[in-house]
Amino acid sequence: MKSQRISGYPEWLPEEELVQQQIIDTIRTNFELHGYTPIRTRAMEPMDVLLSKGETDKEIFAVHRHGADVPETAELGLHYDLTVPFARYVSERRGQLVFPFRRYQIQPAWRGERPQLGRFREFIQADADVVTEGELDLRFDAEMISLLASTLDRLPVPTVRLQLNNRKLLQGFYLGLGIESVVETLRWLDKLPKLGEDKTLEGLVSSGASEEQARKCLTLSQIRASSIDELSAVDELGVRHPLLEQGLSELREVMARSLESANSTEIVAALHIARGFDYYTGTVVEGVFADEPELPSICAGGRYDELASSDNVRLPGVGVSIGISRMLGLLAHQGTLQATRRCPAQAFVIVHAEDKRERSEELAKVLRQRGIATLVSDKANAYGKQIKHAIRLGIRYVWFPETSSKPAEVRDLDSSHQETASPQSWSPETNSES
Amino acid sequence: MKSQRISGYPEWLPEEELVQQQIIDTIRTNFELHGYTPIRTRAMEPMDVLLSKGETDKEIFAVHRHGADVPETAELGLHYDLTVPFARYVSERRGQLVFPFRRYQIQPAWRGERPQLGRFREFIQADADVVTEGELDLRFDAEMISLLASTLDRLPVPTVRLQLNNRKLLQGFYLGLGIESVVETLRWLDKLPKLGEDKTLEGLVSSGASEEQARKCLTLSQIRASSIDELSAVDELGVRHPLLEQGLSELREVMARSLESANSTEIVAALHIARGFDYYTGTVVEGVFADEPELPSICAGGRYDELASSDNVRLPGVGVSIGISRMLGLLAHQGTLQATRRCPAQAFVIVHAEDKRERSEELAKVLRQRGIATLVSDKANAYGKQIKHAIRLGIRYVWFPETSSKPAEVRDLDSSHQETASPQSWSPETNSES
Numbered sequence: 001m002k003s004q005r006i007s008g009y010p011e012w013l014p015e016e017e018l019v020q021q022q023i024i025d026t027i028r029t030n031f032e033l034h035g036y037t038p039i040r041t042r043a044m045e046p047m048d049v050l051l052s053k054g055e056t057d058k059e060i061f062a063v064h065r066h067g068a069d070v071p072e073t074a075e076l077g078l079h080y081d082l083t084v085p086f087a088r089y090v091s092e093r094r095g096q097l098v099f100p101f102r103r104y105q106i107q108p109a110w111r112g113e114r115p116q117l118g119r120f121r122e123f124i125q126a127d128a129d130v131v132t133e134g135e136l137d138l139r140f141d142a143e144m145i146s147l148l149a150s151t152l153d154r155l156p157v158p159t160v161r162l163q164l165n166n167r168k169l170l171q172g173f174y175l176g177l178g179i180e181s182v183v184e185t186l187r188w189l190d191k192l193p194k195l196g197e198d199k200t201l202e203g204l205v206s207s208g209a210s211e212e213q214a215r216k217c218l219t220l221s222q223i224r225a226s227s228i229d230e231l232s233a234v235d236e237l238g239v240r241h242p243l244l245e246q247g248l249s250e251l252r253e254v255m256a257r258s259l260e261s262a263n264s265t266e267i268v269a270a271l272h273i274a275r276g277f278d279y280y281t282g283t284v285v286e287g288v289f290a291d292e293p294e295l296p297s298i299c300a301g302g303r304y305d306e307l308a309s310s311d312n313v314r315l316p317g318v319g320v321s322i323g324i325s326r327m328l329g330l331l332a333h334q335g336t337l338q339a340t341r342r343c344p345a346q347a348f349v350i351v352h353a354e355d356k357r358e359r360s361e362e363l364a365k366v367l368r369q370r371g372i373a374t375l376v377s378d379k380a381n382a383y384g385k386q387i388k389h390a391i392r393l394g395i396r397y398v399w400f401p402e403t404s405s406k407p408a409e410v411r412d413l414d415s416s417h418q419e420t421a422s423p424q425s426w427s428p429e430t431n432s433e434s
Numbered sequence: 435m436k437s438q439r440i441s442g443y444p445e446w447l448p449e450e451e452l453v454q455q456q457i458i459d460t461i462r463t464n465f466e467l468h469g470y471t472p473i474r475t476r477a478m479e480p481m482d483v484l485l486s487k488g489e490t491d492k493e494i495f496a497v498h499r500h501g502a503d504v505p506e507t508a509e510l511g512l513h514y515d516l517t518v519p520f521a522r523y524v525s526e527r528r529g530q531l532v533f534p535f536r537r538y539q540i541q542p543a544w545r546g547e548r549p550q551l552g553r554f555r556e557f558i559q560a561d562a563d564v565v566t567e568g569e570l571d572l573r574f575d576a577e578m579i580s581l582l583a584s585t586l587d588r589l590p591v592p593t594v595r596l597q598l599n600n601r602k603l604l605q606g607f608y609l610g611l612g613i614e615s616v617v618e619t620l621r622w623l624d625k626l627p628k629l630g631e632d633k634t635l636e637g638l639v640s641s642g643a644s645e646e647q648a649r650k651c652l653t654l655s656q657i658r659a660s661s662i663d664e665l666s667a668v669d670e671l672g673v674r675h676p677l678l679e680q681g682l683s684e685l686r687e688v689m690a691r692s693l694e695s696a697n698s699t700e701i702v703a704a705l706h707i708a709r710g711f712d713y714y715t716g717t718v719v720e721g722v723f724a725d726e727p728e729l730p731s732i733c734a735g736g737r738y739d740e741l742a743s744s745d746n747v748r749l750p751g752v753g754v755s756i757g758i759s760r761m762l763g764l765l766a767h768q769g770t771l772q773a774t775r776r777c778p779a780q781a782f783v784i785v786h787a788e789d790k791r792e793r794s795e796e797l798a799k800v801l802r803q804r805g806i807a808t809l810v811s812d813k814a815n816a817y818g819k820q821i822k823h824a825i826r827l828g829i830r831y832v833w834f835p836e837t838s839s840k841p842a843e844v845r846d847l848d849s850s851h852q853e854t855a856s857p858q859s860w861s862p863e864t865n866s867e868s
Contacts, residue, residue, distance in 0.1 A: 006510070009476035011523060013530055014537065017473050033802045035779035035809030039451050042443035042556050043477070043512075043542060047500070059499075065546045066481065066494040066511060076440070077500060078477075089445060096447055098776060098826050100812050103448065108477065112499045122476050342532060345469035368467045375469030378534050392532050 008115030009122045010325055015339035015394070020124075020328055023155055024106055027126045027322060030151045031104040036128050039103045041085035043110075044076040049088065059111045078110040082127040083279070083319060087308035090131050090315060100132035100140070106324075118296045118329040129319025131308055136316040138250055141283040141303055142257035148299060148320040149258065149265040152287065156338070157327055160298065161290040163270035164255055167280050167302070169234070169247025170271070173220055176241030177213045183278075185209065189221050190274035193294075221272040227259075228252050231269055247282070254283055266290050281305040283318060289330070298327045341394035345375040346428045347410075348390035349399045354380040359401045363408065366423040367399075374399075387413070397428055442549030443556045444759055449773035449828070454558075454762055457589055458540055461560045461756060464585045465538040470562050473537045475519035477544075478510040483522065493545045512544040516561040517713070517753060521742035524565050524749060534566035534574070540758075552730045552763040563753030565742055570750040572684055575717040575737055576691035582733060582754040583692065583699040586721070590772070591761055594732065595724040597704035598689055601714050601736070603668070603681025604705070607654055610675030611647045617712075619643065623655050624708035627728075655706040661693075662686050665703055681716070688717050700724050715739040717752060723764070732761045775828035779809040780862045781844075782824035783833045788814045793835045797842065800857040801833075808833075821847070831862055 012020055028038075050060050061078040079085050082105045090101060106126045113119055128147055130140050145162065152160045170189070174182050188195075188203040195203070197218060204214035216237060225231045234248055251269060258267050265287075275284045282303035289295055301320030308315035331337040347367055349360045357380065364374040375395065377386045383400075390398050391413060399421075402408040410426060411418040446454055462472075484494050495512040513519050516539050524535060540560045547553055562581055564574050579596065586594045604623070608616045622629075622637040629637070631652060638648035650671060659665045668682055685703060692701050699721075709718045716737035723729055735754030742749035765771040781801055783794045791814065798808040809829065811820045817834075824832050825847060833855075836842040844860060845852040 006476070006478070006480075009478065011475055012473070013527065014471045014473055014535075018471065020474075021472050032778040033805070033807045035777055035807060037448045037452065037777045038455050039446070039448055040454075040558075041445055042440070043544075044440070044443065044556070046440075051500075061497050062500040063495050063497055063512070066485075066496040078497070093447065098823070101448075102777075102809075110477070122478070124474075343469055343471045343536075344466040371467070373467045373469060375536075389532070 008113075008120050010120050010329065012328070013339070013342075015342045016328070016332070016337060018341055018344065019156075019331075019337060019339050020324065023157075023324055023327065024124075024126065026154050027151055027324075028104070028106065030154055031126075031128050031147070034102075034147055036102045036104040036147075039086075039089065039105055040107060041079070041082070041089050041105065043078055043108075045079050045085055045088065047075050047077045049084065050077045050080065059113055061110050061112055080111045081109055081277070082107060082125055082321065083129065083277075083304070083307065086127070086129055086319075087131075087304070087315075087317065090317075091308045091310060091313075094133070094313065094315070100130050100136070102128070102130045104128040117333060118298075118323075118326040120325050120329065123323060123325035126322040126324055127319055129317050131315055131317035134314055136303075136305075136318065138253055139257070141250070141254045141318050144301060144318050144320050145254060145258040145267065145283075145285060146261045148285070148287070148301065148322070149262055149267065151322065152265045152299070153263045155327075157289075157298075157331065158292075158336070159264055159266065159290045160287045161266040161268060161293065162258075162285055162287045162299075163268055163273050164251060164258070165269065165271055165273040165284050166247040166251040166254075166282055167274070167284055168243050168282055169251055170220070170274060172241040172244025172247050173234075173237075173239050174217065176239040176244050177216055179209050179213055179217075181207050181209075185217060186274050187276075189217060189272060190276060192218070192221055192272050223269070223271040225255075225269040226266075228256050231255075234271070250282055275300060275302055279304040279307040285320065292334075295330055296326060298323050298330065343375065343393040343395060345373045345393070345395050347372055347374045347397045347399055348386075348393070348395040349374060349376045349401065350383060350386050351377045351380040352401065352403060356380070356401070360399075363399055363401045363423050367426075370424075370427075372428065387411075399423070442547075442554050444554050444763065446762070447773070447776075449776045450762070450766070450771060452775055452778065453590070453765075453771060453773050454758065457591075457758055457761065458558075458560065460588050461585055461758075462538070462540065464588055465560075465562050465581070468536075468581055470536045470538040470581075473520075473523065473539055474541060475513070475516070475523050475539065477512055477542075479513050479519055479522065481509050481511045483518065484511045484514065493547055495544050495546055514545045515543055515711070516541060516559055516755065517563065517711075517738070517741065520561065520563055520753075521565075521738070521749075521751065524751075525742045525744060525747075528567070528747065528749070534564050534570070536562070536564045538562040551767055552732075552757075552760040554759050554763065557757060557759035560756040560758055561753055563751055565749055565751035568748055570737075570739075570752065572687055573691070575684070575688045575752050578735060578752050578754050579688060579692040579701070579717075579719060580695045582719070582721070582735065582756070583696055583701065585756065586699045586733070587697045589761075591723070591732075591765065592726075592770070593698055593700060593724045594721045595700040595702060595727065596692075596719055596721045596733075597702055597707050598685060598692070599703065599705055599707040599718050600681040600685040600688075600716055601708070601718055602677050602716055603685055604654075604708060606675040606678030606681050607668075607671075607673050608651065610673040610678050611650055613643050613647055613651070615641045615643075619651060620708050621710075623651060623706065624710060626652070626655055626706050657703070657705040659689075659703040660700075662690055665689075668705070684716055709734060709736055713738040713741040719754065726768075729764055730760060732757050732764065777809065777827040777829060779807045779827070779829050781806055781808045781831045781833055782820075782827070782829040783808060783810045783835065784817060784820050785811045785814040786835065786837060790814075790835070794833075797833060797835045797857050801860075804858075804861075806862060821845075833857070 184207040280302040284302035286297045287299040299322045303318040305316040367374040410421040618641040714736040718736035720731045721733040733756045737752040739750040801808040844855040
């Protein structure tokens with residue numbers, strides 16, 4: 001079979017995948033500890049659903065049956081996030097769910113973007129959301145930020161800075177300034193870090209703002225606050241609007257509550273954060289590596305009051321998403337993707353001779369019954385070669401089954417210490433789980 | 435948002451997904467215990483790769499960028515199994531892998547088939563395979579059957595019957611009979627359970643076999659053996675061919691080795707098994723629920739000597755695949771999908787009053803730090819209502835945080851027993867893991 005690598009579709013080596021799996025397991029454990037339940041949605045959504053939620057058309061992958069005369073399933077496309085499918089799932093099963101409904105979902109999503117650093121066309125995300133019927137207290141926004149922070153605390157990645165903002169604050173500010181094209185203004189300012197000041201100003205003016213309005217918007221976007229007090233900088237800009245007041249008050253409360261439970265993950269307000277998706281209506285969050293904030297964000301989320309709602313039912317939600325593939329891509333780029341084990345086995349069993357293989361298999365069986373992942377040597381060649389094979393796989397413990405003259409022994413390849421041991425009672429040191 | 439259910443794309447309710455997750459975790463644990471390492475491949479493969487491996491064209495989903503003028507990615511399609519992508523993965527990374535390479539992979543796959551009982555268009559499979567450079571001993575075929583059997587032993591599903599056969603045996607038998615269209619003969623006989631005897635005979639004759647040859651093929655297909663001795667029925671048919679002898683000898687050895695380690699999963703030889711995919715070259719296996727063998731198979735696999743190989747490198751492999759979605763679909767159809775918990779939380783913490791919420795959060799934090807999944811009540815309403823909420827979620831233990839007059843207490847909703855307890859030392863009964 002010929003090589004068929006395709007740009008933008010990451011596939012990791014076994015040692016890297018073990019790191020990815022560890023990250024996924026850690027995220028999942030923390031989500032479940034907080035009572036979030038797993039669900040899974042299909043990869044495909046109706047194209048009209050995908051197209052109506054503010055993604056640019058060209059980024060969507062359409063799916064159709066190969067060679068079908070009429071493109072029978074041409075109305076389907078691959079989802080580009082997990083929030084839109086989740087909202088549909090909740091909306092469809094409203095009568096069968098218990099609200100508030102907390103769920104997590106770890107699945108791939110697809111976007112036809114130009115591949116670049118940390119940005120893939122197929123990528124795995126871990127999302128946690130809570131949706132309810134009627135009203136969803138602001139407390140839940142803070143719960144999501146805290147959940148995100150405590151999850152990031154546990155991951156083997158550099159410290160993350162969570163940058164909070166609020167859509168109402170931004171929209172209220174623009175309205176208070178007298179700007180009419182609120183959505184367009186939001187989009188221009190969302191691109192500020194990429195475009196720089198000059199191009200953003202130009203863009204704002206081209207969308208109808210006066211030079212002065214545009215400059216005020218820019219000043220707002222440049223506000224950073226690592227405490228509630230520092231948020232008074234917004235008031236000092238002298239713009240007034242009820243929506244601005246509400247947004248600012250929400251941001252204050254969410255930030256105050258999140259800071260209470262914060263550990264190593266940093267939590268700040270950063271008023272340039274807007275998030276690209278149209279569906280956000282209040283709290284928004286975006287996380288970057290604190291030491292390299294210019295790298296792409298590795299997690300994000302926000303409040304969406306209307307996404308799952310329909311004419312007669314209100315289903316507001318708030319959620320966060322961790323970009324697992326992006327995280328891995330950035331770690332690989334930094335050279336900090338620590339990958340040593342190529343195999344989940346903790347123990348490797350030597351085969352003394354091919355006709356003694358059964359003895360090794362039996363020893364392995366005992367270890368496995370005790371929950372210790374074990375591999376039996378595939379070749380009964382020289383001990384040195386068998387041990388070398390264990391080393392190549394990154395397995396730390398090598399077992400020598402008993403012979404007529406010697407009891408079973410285990411060697412710790414880290415310390416080169418070898419001793420008599422019983423497979424019924426021996427345990428590996430627990431620096432790594434299987 | 436309107437309902438957008440699409441036939442053939444299963445999405446489970448939270449209580450069902452928890453069962454699916456338990457099945458996936460059990461499979462994964464057993465694969466890792468045996469030293470199989472996780473990998474993940476992208477969802478898309480080049481169309482020419484997908485089309486060349488013996489799947490009917492119409493079942494493949496092609497993928498292209500929405501609205502792209504030229505269908506830039508029209509050469510891509512969604513994979514219909516995990517074996518073809520795995521073979522490509524190995525072939526591409528040959529220099530970076532340690533052989534024999536044992537991997538497992540749990541991912542969705544897609545086929546544009548007509549949806550029916552247990553047959554979905556999007557379905558999750560759990561595959562385990564071993565591939566090596568050069569020669570892959572028959573011992574590995576037996577290892578895969580044993581791994582499959584020990585995995586099925588652990589699953590909360592009815593007893594499975596693994597039906598073994600060997601492609602060489604079938605092909606050698608046809609050749610020994612003087613039949614020339616071996617591949618076509620194989621395909622007709624693979625459909626025997628669906629078509630019945632008469633139509634299969636007709637098909638065989640239409641593909642060039644004489645009536646007598648066709649009947650002998652049918653007789654072979656009807657042989658069942660639950661012990662090695664019973665396989666002598668093949669010899670008794672009086673057909674001779676070197677490939678037949680080799681296939682029969684392989685089947686005997688794989689069956690003998692697999693029977694040694696067998697537990698509750700049944701292992702038999704069933705000579706109608708051929709498997710649809712062209713890439714199988716030796717051992718083939720298909721598993722059905724022993725009590726309902728007429729239901730679709732829930733696992734399958736086999737040996738493929740050429741799939742990953744190229745002109746100058748031989749990479750033979752053997753693997754098995756468990757159809758997780760199909761299993762769930764059949765359990766749901768039988769009404770035996772046991773689903774009680776709607777949430778992974780083991781403990782539910784009462785909130786005495788909204789201004790005492792923090793006390794409940796702190797209790798939850800202690801439990802979570804000890805690895806106990808915990809949910810805090812979202813409403814500080816009457817105790818009875820809060821307890822009812824815990825019951826609806828299927829959470830067994832309800833905590834009452836301490837008050838000025840009473841220490842903390844925990845109630846077991848199964849026994850209605852309530853007692854004073856400390857969150858620092860209490861543990862739930864371990865009939866279910868989080």
